[in-house]
Amino acid sequence: MTVFTRVDDRLGEFALRTLDPDADAPLLHAWVTHPKAAFWLMQDADLARVADEYRRIAAHPHHDAHLGLWRGTPAFLAERYDPAHVDLVGLHDATQGDVGMHFLCAPTDTPVHGFTRAVITTVLDWIFADPAVRRVVVEPDVRNTAVHALNAAVGFTVVRPIRKPEKDALLSICTREQFRTATRGDVPA
Incomplete structure (x- = not known):
């Protein structure tokens, strides 16, 4: 079931649908498990573990996952979560209207210029379409310099480094206004 659609001026239609874990x-x-997804921390996962992880997310009251489509x-x-209950408990002073986010682009041998930025813009448009959302919170690995640059380009600011059990991360936040200013897009108020 499609839950969100966005048309990028250059790359066309992006959509999100509810993920079917199985x-x-x-x-x-x-x-x-692709080498380009090293920061996803599932390099050694077998098919059963991946299905179990996404079943767990689907059953969680404060976490969900969606499959993104391009054309x-x-x-x-794309995953979204409540940082007061998932991933950042005790590491972030979550406030009403905070939503956590993860995204992963499919590996490809033929990259398309601007694709990853169009994906993160789509994911943020989707999250900010909910008027209750005030800020999006992310915690990428400190070594993931490509995503840090991408996050900055769409309006995220680094709050501070944090230590999670699985990684050292940069806690970063983007408000609706920061996103609108950075993308100059038509973002819901």
Whole structure:
């Protein structure tokens, strides 16, 4: 079921649909175990572990996952979560209206210029479409310099480094206004 659609001026239609943990597991397995997905921390996962992880997310009251489509073809993964209950408990002073986010672009041998930025813009448009959302919170690995630059380009500011059990991360936040200013897009108020 499609839950959000955005048309990028240059790259066309992006959409998000609810993830089906069982049907989508083979595709996700190929993505999360690919060498380009090292920061996803599932390099050694087998198909059963990937399906179990996304079943767990689907059942969680404060976490969900969506499959992203580009021109109708699966091309990225997006997760959103409540940072007061998932991933950042005790590491971030979550306030009303905070939403956590993860995204992963499918590996490709033929990269498209601007694709990853179009994906993160789509994911943030989707999250900010909910008027209750005030800020998006992320915690990328400190070594992931490419995503730090991308985050800055769409309006995130680094709050501070944090230590998570699985990684050292940069806690970063983007308000609706920061996103609107950075993208100059038509973002819901």
